[in-house]
Structure formats: structure tokens, C-alpha cells
Amino acid sequence: MDERGGYGQFCPVSMASEILCSRWTTLVVRELLCGCTRFNDLRRGVPRMSPALLSKRLKELERxxxxxxxxxxxxxxxYHLSEAGEELRSLNMGLGNWAQRWMESRLSLKNLDPSLLMWDMRRSLNAKLLPERRYTIxxxxxxxxGAQKSWWLVVDGGTVDLCNFDPGHQLDLLVTSSLRTMTAIWMGLTTIKKESDCGQLEIDGNPTLASSMQQWLGLSAFAHEPRRVQ
Structure with missing residues (x-):
């Protein structure tokens, strides 16, 4: 139970909230649902969460x-989700879909985080749409x-690695934009073509890779949810 104590109600919503509504818990569950099983990988999905608090939340979820x-x-x-944990998938997705529909774009883009954006992009990139050779983007x-400015995705043999240092491979594609622009693309609030046409995004390098970026990049799991507000 969270340090705030229980709600003291028999209602199932109350009992579920005692487990899931402590700070960061739903985001830890999100990372587990995305396939993270190791502590360091979980940390990359919640970069602003302290290791001590992550460890505490994992123990609570285990209990x-x-x-x-x-x-x-x-x-x-x-760390693996139990059957009960897997049943949280629809709830977790439902929260994200609700926010995508009803939260204003300016609020969605208020808290920008390059490490979280790149980690999401790394695990959603569709390597199957790229020819079978190594690509460095x-x-x-x-x-x-400083270190937040440049990031590299290395696609090789169907796997995708993320680096925040130059991996030393030949560069196939350079994508230049503001963090806000790339986050908006990732969230489905705009498109690569639209941002390229208005000069907010520059893509240099392999023409085939550049022209198909909207397809292989993948998008947030919530990007295709119709928005009810702008």
C-alpha cells in the first residue's frame, strides 16, 4: 500500500486505486506492458524517476x-507482468487514448524529454520496413x-539500439528539428511531410530512407486516436 494509506472503502475502484494511483506506478506498468523486463530498461522509460523510488514501486507491484x-x-x-498485470493493458491504453482525445496539444507538448522520446522511438521503429543491412540514423x-542534442538509432539485423554518443558507423540519415517538432510528429499531431514543407524538419542522406521515414519511424501507440480538442 502507498505511503498515503488506504482509502478505507470496499469499492473495487478504491482498492485498485490503492495499488495503481501512487506516483509513477501507472508509468512503470506502461513500461512493463511495452516489454521492458530489466531495471535499467525500466529506468530509461521513466528517466525522471529516482532508482530508489522505482525499486520501491516494483516491490509494491510484486506484493x-x-x-x-x-x-x-x-x-x-x-520483472514480468503476472496474469493480473497483463489485464491492466486495456486500462493503461484507455488512459492514454483518453488523454490523446481530450487533452489540448499545447499541454501534451509542455513536458518535452529527449531521452524518453528517443527511447519510445527506438522500441517502435519498424526495422522490417528497412532493407537487411545496418543503418545509422x-x-x-x-x-x-550538450549530451541531449544528438542521438543515434542503429538498426542492424532487425534490432534497434539507441546511443547518445556517436557509435562510429557511417551515417545514413541525419534528421534535424526542434524537440517539440519531433515530439509532435511522434504523437501524431503533425506529419513529417508537413513539417518538412514548412521548414521545421530537415532530412539529409539516403533518399529511400528519407522518403519512407513516416512508415518505418512508427508512432506513439496513441497517435491514431482521433482528437476531440486541439
Missing amino acids: AQVITVLRKANGSVE QFLYPELP
């Missing part, structure tokens, strides 16, 4: 039997400082 913890002989630990956000 609530939402997750199971697999401790391997080599000392590594994996750099995303450049000129307005950001």
Missing part, C-alpha cells in the same frame, strides 16, 4: 501480485544543450 520477479543464477533480475535537436 500486489501485479508482477513476478525472476532472479537468475547469474545474479540478474527480470542521427537525430539532431540544435536547441538542446
Whole structure:
């Protein structure tokens, strides 16, 4: 139970809220639903959450039997959703779809985070739409400082790696935009063509890769939800 204490009600909504409505918990569940099983990968999906709090929330979810913890002989630990945890998928998606429909675009784009955006893009990129060879794609956000400015996605053999340092491979594509523009594209609020046409996005490099970017990039799981507000 969260440090705030229980609600003291027998209503199932109340009981579920005692488990799921503590700070960060629904986002941790989101990362587990997206396939993250290791602590460091979970952290990349919630970069502003402290390791201590993440560990605490995982223990709470384990006690609530939402997750199971697999401790391997080599000392590594994996976190997996239980049957009860998997049933949270529709609830988690429902929250996201509701926000996509009803929250204003300006609010959606208020809290920009390059590491979270790139991590989402890394796991949603559709490598099957690219020819079978290694591709290195750099995303450049000129307005950001230092290590937040440049990110690389390396696609090789169907796997996608994310680097915030130059991996040293030949560059196939350079994508330059503001973080706000790329986040808006990712969320389905605009398109690559629209932002390119108005000069907010520049794509340099392999013409085939550039022209098909809207397809292989993939989008947020909520991007196709019709919006009711702008």
C-alpha cells in the first residue's frame, strides 16, 4: 500500500486505486506492458524517476501480485507482468487514448524529454520496413544543450539500439528539428511531410530512407486516436 494509506472503502475502484494511483506506478506498468523486463530498461522509460523510488514501486507491484520477479543464477533480475498485470493493458491504453482525445496539444507538448522520446522511438521503429543491412540514423535537436542534442538509432539485423554518443558507423540519415517538432510528429499531431514543407524538419542522406521515414519511424501507440480538442 502507498505511503498515503488506504482509502478505507470496499469499492473495487478504491482498492485498485490503492495499488495503481501512487506516483509513477501507472508509468512503470506502461513500461512493463511495452516489454521492458530489466531495471535499467525500466529506468530509461521513466528517466525522471529516482532508482530508489522505482525499486520501491516494483516491490509494491510484486506484493500486489501485479508482477513476478525472476532472479537468475547469474545474479540478474527480470520483472514480468503476472496474469493480473497483463489485464491492466486495456486500462493503461484507455488512459492514454483518453488523454490523446481530450487533452489540448499545447499541454501534451509542455513536458518535452529527449531521452524518453528517443527511447519510445527506438522500441517502435519498424526495422522490417528497412532493407537487411545496418543503418545509422542521427537525430539532431540544435536547441538542446550538450549530451541531449544528438542521438543515434542503429538498426542492424532487425534490432534497434539507441546511443547518445556517436557509435562510429557511417551515417545514413541525419534528421534535424526542434524537440517539440519531433515530439509532435511522434504523437501524431503533425506529419513529417508537413513539417518538412514548412521548414521545421530537415532530412539529409539516403533518399529511400528519407522518403519512407513516416512508415518505418512508427508512432506513439496513441497517435491514431482521433482528437476531440486541439
